[in-house]
Amino acid sequence: MxxxxxxxxxxxxxxxxxxxxxxxxxxxxxxxxxxxxxxxxxxxxxxxxxxxxxxxxxxxxxxxxxxxxxxxxxxxxxxxxxxxxxxxxxxxxxxxxxxxxxxxxxxxxxxxxxxxxxxxxxxxxxxxxxxxxxxxxxxxxxxxxxxxxxxxxxxxxxxxxxxEDMTIAREALRHAKAITDGMTLAQDLGNLPANICTPTYLAKQAKTLAQTYKFGTEILDRKQIESLKMGCFLSVAKGSDEPPKFIVLKHMKGKSKEAPVILVGKGITFDSGGISLKPSASMDEMKFDMCGAASVLGTFKAIGELDLKQNIIGIIPACENLPSGHANKPGDIVTSMSGQTVEILNTDAEGRLILCDALTYAEKFNPAVVIDIATLTGACIVALGHINSGLFTRLDEQHDKLAGDLIAAAKSSNDPVWRMPIQDAYQDQLKSNFADMANIGGQPAGCVTAACFLERFTRKFVWAHLDIAGTAWKSGPSKGATGRPVPLLCTYLIQRENH
Incomplete structure (x- = not known):
């Protein structure tokens, strides 16, 4: 149109x-x-x-x-x-x-x-x-x-x-068109079935974007991921015959020494829960567990259309989470890229395992800001329903500013978020007798303890976590991906450039 x-x-x-x-x-x-x-x-x-x-x-x-x-x-x-x-x-x-x-x-x-x-x-x-x-x-x-x-x-x-308003209107239209085009890509990817939208398919989509908009790109395969010692990510991927992909996109149009904004998207192209198998009802919707990755790709499409004058990097760890003779077992202990060990008490808490290694990888870029986007917890749906995405950051001046900027972008883009608590007191729920931490903290405050798990891998940079489990797709007669939070992410980047 x-x-x-x-x-x-x-x-x-x-x-x-x-x-x-x-x-x-x-x-x-x-x-x-x-x-x-x-x-x-x-x-x-x-x-x-x-x-x-x-x-x-x-x-x-x-x-x-x-x-x-x-x-x-x-x-x-x-x-x-x-x-x-x-x-x-x-x-x-x-x-x-x-x-x-x-x-x-x-x-x-x-x-x-x-x-x-x-x-x-x-x-x-x-x-x-x-x-x-x-x-x-x-x-x-x-x-x-x-x-x-x-x-x-x-x-x-x-x-x-x-x-007298023509200049403003034309620029607004340019931004709006880029955002909706990005949403379309995110929705198209989210709605594809898992037998088509595999980690390899996501990697091909990233390559297509890179060719179209002249992004830098790296697609790491299993051997390269192993060489980086991403033990948590690989532990999730090993249950599937589909090869994992670690996708990196780079839009480096800012100043040469400008610290980049990094977007990290969860790319579980199908989540059965692994050995901790999910109920069969609605399991088909677990093709949407890569909507965090889809939102990063959709946002990069908008970035390319707008040719933003910033340094922006997208990171997508992509794999399937399936049960097999090679899959993670409850009680297994794995070592993350950071060197921290994790006891896997529930194999269905896999998103945080792939994200923690991706967040550690982000350190190498000395980022200004890192934002991860993930359909992470059903607990976030219990807390916030299907209206607000959950926004988690640490409580200090830098993180309060980031939270404020994201909330302002959310209001401007009609893509609402609600800031949730993330405090050291919740970290006790992640204690393990056998490893540095467990991958779940029990039922109470499930979305908070998931964020607390990720926070342990982000202490070298300013970071925010968006839990989009309740907002990335709709169920029922209108079942399908929503394209959120592409509007929020794009608006945040546009407002960041304007200020």
Whole structure:
């Protein structure tokens, strides 16, 4: 779908623009927006309001066919709620507008809304919100179906923007398009079955991105991983016939000595639980256990599109977790790349085992910030449900700043997080009689002790952990990957560059 900006000036009067449909806003109690007033030269908006068929309540709509005096074929009056427009009302209105338009025989749409009258939101957010909603409603996961799902005929969407705001609008559109493209890649990868999306497949996707956007790339195989003494990662991988891959992507467009931001994504392409076998119900959803890796690849696609002037490195440890005669057994003790030993009390707590070696590997780059992204714990779903991703950092000035920056990015991108505690008192739950630590800390505060486990491997750099177990995919009739937290990660990097 093509998105563009159209200047609101004398050459582009709403009355003379040729399009299949113009979308204009109406405030609550039937008060027209400035755009509606501009378009009302022939009284068409006044007539529609006088009919009483639209009140202006958020999400109310009235479609007018063949509007007299307009070059547009249709006019969609959209209720926006009270002025200034609230974020919830705006999102509800956009949701309704797209649902109304997408089944119609409409090829192009012009959106002429009062983007600068939102409460506590700006033009850039409005444009991102609209692209995000189009993406959400129009994304399809039918690549492997012989009979595809019906698709909308909408091919072009334009934003009617005051001429003085054109520069801001174009930049906002560029950012929003890159983010949604990154989400699409993350969703496509997450939705593929595990017999297709293997560690080798993820490595090929990384190579394709590297070729397209001129990233540096390294794909380490089993022997190279063994030479790095990543005993925890290899212990998980050895239960499967699929070879593990350790994927590194490098976008080095910052200053030569600038410390990089590192994104580490969990890449378990299928998680059976290993010897600690998961229940069979919903086990098919464990193909989504690589959504952390998918989010890193999706974010790198956006980074490439935006050509950010930063040094950014992506690290993805990828393997399967399966039961076999070679698989980890409860009670096994393995040695991490850091030299610390781990007693494996539960083989289904494998994500932290592959991540701990990846986090140790990140030390070699002397990073400014490391953020790991993982579908790590069911306990995070119990704590936060499916709305907020869990955000974990240490409690000090540097980490408080990182947490604040991520929370701000989350709010800007409609990709919410909630900061969770991570304190030394929880570390006691990871004590082992036989190794430096156990890989689980029992049921209480399960997502916290998982973060505490990872924290032991991050003490040489500033670090945050995102537990996306509750937000990376949906179950039930709408089953599928969400593409989160690509919007959060991209927005964080964009805001970091701007400041």
């Amino acid at each position: 093509d998105f563009s900006i159209k200047s609101a000036d004398k050459k582009n009067s709403l009355n003379t623009i040729k399009t299949d449909c113009i979308v204009i806003g109406i405030y609550e109690n039937g008060k027209p927006t400035d755009e509606a007033i501009e378009l009302d030269a022939n009284g068409i908006v006044t007539q529609a309001l006088d009919s009483g068929d639209i009140s202006g309540k958020a999400g109310s709509v009235l479609l007018v066919g063949s509007p007299a005096g307009l070059s547009a074929k249709r006019l969609l009056l959209l209720g926006l709620g009270k002025k200034p427009i609230g974020e919830k009302d705006f999102r509800q209105a956009i949701d309704t507008a797209i649902k109304t338009l997408k089944p119609l025989n409409i090829g192009d749409v012009l959106i002429a809304l009062p983007f600068n009258t939102l409460s506590n939101r700006d033009l850039s957010w409005s444009i991102y919100c609209i692209l995000s909603e189009f993406h959400s409603q129009l994304y399809r996961s039918d690549a492997l179906k012989n009979q595809k799902e019906p698709s909308t005929k909408i091919q072009k969407v334009s934003f009617y923007i005051p001429s």
